[in-house]
Amino acid sequence: MSTETGGGIGNVDPYRVGLYAVLVGMAAFYLTPIESGLVTSFKTNTAVVETAPFAPPGGSGLTTEKWQAAVDALLRGMGNSLLYAVPATILSAFFGSITAYGLTITNWRMRYKAPLLALFVAGIFIPYQAVLVPLSQFWAQIAPLEEWLSFLWAAGINNDYVGILELIVTHVAYGIPICTILFRSYYKNISTEMVESARLDGATLRRVYRRIVFPLSTPMFAVVLIYQFTQIWNDLLFTLILVATESSAAAPVVLILAGLGQSLEGQDFGLRMAGAFFAALPTLAVYIMFGEEFAEGVAT
Amino acid sequence: MSRIFRRLRRILPGERSESDDEAWSATSETSSGAARTDGGVVSDSSTRGGTVDRLTGAVDDRLGQDFVESLPFWLPAFLLVGLFVYGAIFWNLLISLTDYEGFAQAPNYGNLDFEMYVRAATDSGAVTAAVNTVILLLAFTLATLALGLALAILIDRGIRFENTFRTIYLLPMSLSFVVTAQFWLWMYNYNNGVVNILLGTFGVGPIDWIGNQQIVLWAVIFALMWQFSGYAMVVYLAGLRAIPTEHYEAAKVDGASTLKMYWRVIVPQLKSATIGAAVVLMVFALKAFDFLYSLNANYRPPNGADILATKMVREAYSNQNWAYGAALAIILFAMALSVIGPYLAYQFRRGNL
Numbered sequence: 248m249s250t251e252t253g254g255g256i257g258n259v260d261p262y263r264v265g266l267y268a269v270l271v272g273m274a275a276f277y278l279t280p281i282e283s284g285l286v287t288s289f290k291t292n293t294a295v296v297e298t299a300p301f302a303p304p305g306g307s308g309l310t311t312e313k314w315q316a317a318v319d320a321l322l323r324g325m326g327n328s329l330l331y332a333v334p335a336t337i338l339s340a341f342f343g344s345i346t347a348y349g350l351t352i353t354n355w356r357m358r359y360k361a362p363l364l365a366l367f368v369a370g371i372f373i374p375y376q377a378v379l380v381p382l383s384q385f386w387a388q389i390a391p392l393e394e395w396l397s398f399l400w401a402a403g404i405n406n407d408y409v410g411i412l413e414l415i416v417t418h419v420a421y422g423i424p425i426c427t428i429l430f431r432s433y434y435k436n437i438s439t440e441m442v443e444s445a446r447l448d449g450a451t452l453r454r455v456y457r458r459i460v461f462p463l464s465t466p467m468f469a470v471v472l473i474y475q476f477t478q479i480w481n482d483l484l485f486t487l488i489l490v491a492t493e494s495s496a497a498a499p500v501v502l503i504l505a506g507l508g509q510s511l512e513g514q515d516f517g518l519r520m521a522g523a524f525f526a527a528l529p530t531l532a533v534y535i536m537f538g539e540e541f542a543e544g545v546a547t
Numbered sequence: 548m549s550r551i552f553r554r555l556r557r558i559l560p561g562e563r564s565e566s567d568d569e570a571w572s573a574t575s576e577t578s579s580g581a582a583r584t585d586g587g588v589v590s591d592s593s594t595r596g597g598t599v600d601r602l603t604g605a606v607d608d609r610l611g612q613d614f615v616e617s618l619p620f621w622l623p624a625f626l627l628v629g630l631f632v633y634g635a636i637f638w639n640l641l642i643s644l645t646d647y648e649g650f651a652q653a654p655n656y657g658n659l660d661f662e663m664y665v666r667a668a669t670d671s672g673a674v675t676a677a678v679n680t681v682i683l684l685l686a687f688t689l690a691t692l693a694l695g696l697a698l699a700i701l702i703d704r705g706i707r708f709e710n711t712f713r714t715i716y717l718l719p720m721s722l723s724f725v726v727t728a729q730f731w732l733w734m735y736n737y738n739n740g741v742v743n744i745l746l747g748t749f750g751v752g753p754i755d756w757i758g759n760q761q762i763v764l765w766a767v768i769f770a771l772m773w774q775f776s777g778y779a780m781v782v783y784l785a786g787l788r789a790i791p792t793e794h795y796e797a798a799k800v801d802g803a804s805t806l807k808m809y810w811r812v813i814v815p816q817l818k819s820a821t822i823g824a825a826v827v828l829m830v831f832a833l834k835a836f837d838f839l840y841s842l843n844a845n846y847r848p849p850n851g852a853d854i855l856a857t858k859m860v861r862e863a864y865s866n867q868n869w870a871y872g873a874a875l876a877i878i879l880f881a882m883a884l885s886v887i888g889p890y891l892a893y894q895f896r897r898g899n900l
Contacts, residue, residue: 480723
């Protein structure tokens with residue numbers, strides 16, 4: 248691999264130079280929107296108009312005011328997003344793991360498992376629009392949490408938070424298919440020697456899962472948790488339907504961000520960019536720290 | 548009994564396919580016809596002919612105790628998915644046959660007809676949205692696949708800093724539609740956006756990317772390509788890495804040019820990667836609702852970029868035309884199904900289900 252790249256200045260290969268030029272050019276393509284957003288988030292309104300969008304703010308154009316405003320507007324939303332994203336991520340990963348185990352490592356016939364798996368796979372690709380109206384009906388009529396939990400609202404909890412509970416259940420239900428398939432592709436390849444002998448020794452399926460399969464799944468749990476957290480954190484549609492308004496006390500960060508910095512006088516791009524970065528911080532941090540696992544999750 | 552047979556089968560050669568971990572994205576070219584096991588269970592119809600398998604099959608036909616014992620593991624998820632996904636789709640179909648609208652408590656299921664579908668067919672807005680959906684689906688998927696393949700080939704040519712380039716190319720994928728919509732709204736800004744300033748240096752423009760109905764859809768497609776081409780790259784990279792190096796060498800020995808080698812030898816072997824990535828990308832395109840919503844932060848996307856996903860949500864949640872929204876959702880679902888159905892059949896034939 249390094250034979251071609253190892254040359255000194257004396258033997259520059261024009262082909263390699265071209266290759267790197269293209270790669271760097273593409274890197275610029277992917278980074279420019281992010282870079283110009285970042286510099287804009289530190290500019291005053293005057294500087295936003297007067298300087299080039301990708302140029303850093305100079306002197307009096309530099310301000311952290313937009314970031315302060317964005318943090319003020321979004322901090323509550325960050326907390327709300329964590330409130331449903333974390334439990335929904337963990338629960339959907341757990342369900343995915345045990346479902347994949349029940350459908351992969353256990354010994355009942357594949358002829359019956361395949362249709363079940365097909366249902367899970369198809370579930371990944373359902374456009375959510377196809378379930379929205381029934382979903383609203385479900386939470387309004389079949390499972391009216393707002394009524395069931397009225398003792399909580401009576402105890403002083405804001406009843407906007409019913410939306411958070413609905414989001415958890417909804418995200419778990421719609422996250423199970425992808426989690427199951429991710430775990431399944433992993434379980435197909437783990438050696439089943441230990442599982443087999445444990446079964447021969449009379450261990451129950453539950454014991455096998457707890458003692459053997461669960462510990463073996465740790466790397467895949469990392470992948471699935473990262474993937475699911477990103478998906479749930481980033482999703483707007485369900486929050487829009489279940490929490491509805493950005494002024495709600497339980498409004499998640501994406502919902503507030505979608506309307507941030509807009510007014511009749513025009514758009515405050517400095518504020519919008521600062522908000523976009525602040526809202527993206529958790530998934531960006533996850534991506535930068537666990538890039539490999541993230542790539543594995545999206546590629547599967 | 549069956550356990551003994553399973554152990555027996557494990558010792559037989561050619562048991563496991565090596566590349567199953569990529570089964571959903573790429574590769575496994577080598578294993579399409581090979582016998583495979585799923586933790587010791589026959590998983591592929593093509594292996595049913597073997598004597599040992601037939602014997603186990605007979606034993607397992609009684610659905611041994613493992614079936615009952617495994618119920619608690621998959622049944623809860625199955626019920627949740629059954630209720631929330633498949634039950635909801637069926638319910639949605641029912642609602643689309645009613646004329647449910649406004650703030651009524653529940654739809655009236657007494658009088659079912661296809662009125663809402665007729666309305667969709669005669670609503671020019673819905674037809675435009677459907678056409679836009681197809682354009683978005685095809686143009687976005689093709690462009691993203693092409694760019695992803697090009698990036699994968701470039702990165703696969705033994706370069707330095709491979710990880711850095713890969714990380715940068717995949718970075719937008721970690722951002723939400725809402726965030727990328729903010730970035731591109733700024734990129735496309737008429738007076739101060741990067742796109743118009745760059746074009747201005749070539750004497751072009753400025754162009755009103757978001758406001759012009761003729762081009763806004765293409766501007767959206769380009770932004771979505773920016774966000775997801777890294778994904779296509781990752782899938783293709785996995786596919787490229789699974790191709791044995793002999794194939795490259797053989798092509799070189801035959802005197803094929805680099806371009807010819809890729810076009811004739813390498814790209815045809817990426818078929819399953821292409822299919823897998825294309826299906827996922829089309830699903831992302833169907834979900835582009837978040838992006839379009841955020842461009843305006845209301846239920847109405849920019850004129851000219853209305854797709855079925857946005858129109859459905861607007862009709863149902865902004866105009867309270869629940870039944871009509873449900874009908875549009877079924878049309879969108881049918882579109883998705885026409886992509887997913889063949890894909891599932893393809894995966895089933897390859898023994899991946």
